[in-house]
């Protein structure tokens with residue numbers, strides 16, 4: 001009896017986190033249909049191993065209004081969910097408008113919905129916007145909720161979600177370990193310490209980026225510090241960095257890296273400075289101290305583990321914290337102890353097995369015939 005499962009993929013982080021699940025489902029004989037929504041138009045399915053699976057492209061490129069994008073994704077998905085090839089389960093990941101669109105489409109069509117990375121909460125609907133609201137809405141609609149941590153599950157319980165909640169870890173760590181398995185051992189770095197920076201969140205766009213850029217220009221005065229800024233694939237997001245930092249002799253702007261190269265770059269950095277959700281999950285596992293360019297986070301576990309620290313986007317605070325880690329070896333070492341607060345790297349097979357068991361318990365029209 002074949003169950004059809006549909007994975008909704010819109011952005012790079014969704015591709016990174018759903019690729020291990022696609023493989024785990026396939027290993028159980030539940031080969032998924034991969035829906036590429038087009039939110040990150042340049043997303044290459046081959047780079048994430050999706051070429052092995054049936055693909056459906058919706059061509060819903062990102063829009064300024066995230067709710068309008070979610071509705072476009074839902075409309076694009078409707079014919080597939082209402083047609084003869086009606087899936088048994090739609091799986092979405094995280095908090096993007098593509099994930100919300102997949103959830104809205106599944107709900108409208110009466111197709112069961114599963115949410116990977118359920119229960120993350122900053123408890124501030126305005127920060128991050130629209131992701132916090134997307135996550136709450138998706139969790140409210142989900143039949144299966146895969147929470148990365150106990151804290152995520154506690155958030156869901158507090159909200160009284162009606163679906164089945166399971167603590168599984170985050171598949172981001174599965175993806176990380178898959179890459180590390182293929183990398184040569186990390187060599188002790190004897191070169192100049194490197195500060196690796198990424199910055200893409202909406203709240204750091206445009207003029208909001210200025211204090212962050214000025215902090216980097218101030219830090220670049222340290223003759224022994226190398227600063228590398230990995231640009232985001234969204235040109236509007238990268239524009240602020242290019243404008244303020246382009247051409248600076250001591251700050252190197254790098255084009256977006258593939259995930260293997262990015263993990264290698266993170267692993268060989270001395271300090272990370274980022275507003276990224278995924279890097280908040282990877283940094284503790286790699287034991288690289290992370291200063292988070294946000295005023296709040298839905299990933300407090302990395303902070304509780306001592307691997308990450310919120311520095312917001314205040315210029316002086318960013319400079320102060322980088323100086324502190326460069327100058328105080330015990331402070332640095334305290335943040336550099338590898339930890340796995342977000343999962344053990346086996347989340348994908350765990351989630352796949354839970355999906356298989358849940359599907360086996362669902363009544364199906366043809367099941368009555370074979371009973």
Ligand SMILES: CC(=O)N[C@@H]1[C@@H](OP(=O)(O)OP(=O)(O)OC[C@H]2O[C@@H](n3ccc(=O)[nH]c3=O)[C@H](O)[C@@H]2O)O[C@H](CO)[C@@H](O)[C@@H]1O
Pocket residue numbers: 011012013014016093094095096099117128131198200230231255256257258259260262263275276277278279282
């Ligand atoms: C509010 C929030 O936090 N939302 C997050 C947002 O994702 P994000 O913040 O993690 O987004 P990015 O920072 O773009 O991706 C990061 C990944 O990309 C890799 N990377 C990075 C630069 C590069 O040049 N090459 C790469 O390969 C990097 O190693 C890492 O694995 O949406 C996701 C989907 O819903 C959510 O899950 C997630 O909560």
